[in-house]
Amino acid sequence: MGDKYNDALKFWNSAFEMDDNAKEQYKREVDPEKDWKELASSEKLRDVIIEQLSNKAKVLDYGCGEGWAGISLRKSGCKDVTCVDVVENAIKLTEFFEEIFDIREGFKAECVSSDWIKETAVDVYDGVFCSNVIDVLPEDVASVIIENISRIAVKGAKIVIAMNYYAELKSNSEKNMEVKNGNELYVNGILRLVSRTDDEWKSIFEKYFDVEKIEYFAWSGETEEKRRIFIMKNR
Secondary structure: OOHHHHHHHHHHHHHOOOOHHHHHHHHHHOOOOOHHHHHOOOHHHHHHHHHHHOOOOOEEEEOOOOOHHHHHHHHOOOOOEEEEEOOHHHHHHHHHHHHHOOOOOOEEEEEOOOOHHHHOOOOOEEEEEEEOOHHHOOHHHHHHHHHHHHHHEEEEEEEEEEEOOOOOOOOEHHHOEEEEOOOEEEEOOEEEEEOOOHHHHHHHHOOOEEEEEEEEEOOOOOOOOOEEEEEEEEO
16 A cells, blocks of 8 residues: 555554543543544534435445444434444544444444455445545545445445545644645655645546435534535435
């Protein structure tokens, strides 16, 4: 996969680390009956994926992070949810939340290799969610993921891909920010964003999916809804 991918993997593994003291504090403060809703940093994004995917028979959350989306879908009625991530600490955190929110069946979390998506059988899932993955990876890696999402999803499957907002990138040496290849932003040497317009992403997705609509959302604390949700149907 190359140095860029491995550096990004180390960064995200550190980002999803939660020590034992933090876990114990969370256990003391959480309400297991309702606080699963608070795992998502965007209420709108959570509601969109529940609307689009909770009625599907078998859903994949690819690049699940701490598993908030998969947990939200399982709690909202989806009977079979698989969460996968290449980041070990992300899956450890998903399993922690799985236990906290008492998800006993119909849910699987697995740390997988980068080749997992290429080795998975065809026509498995009728719903796929992927957030904050496609546009933070090198182009060649992202292309493989997009192609194989289509391959492992059944014809007509609902595909929901969420990503960062489009930004005109500029290097800033004081913040250790460097722009390469025109649209790749590196922070402290780690690839953090591949910036493309809606139309640029749409042209990439349309090789495999019918783009039904694009919605916009904001993370908690942001004032403008500029992040994108591509809602699509697999061909």
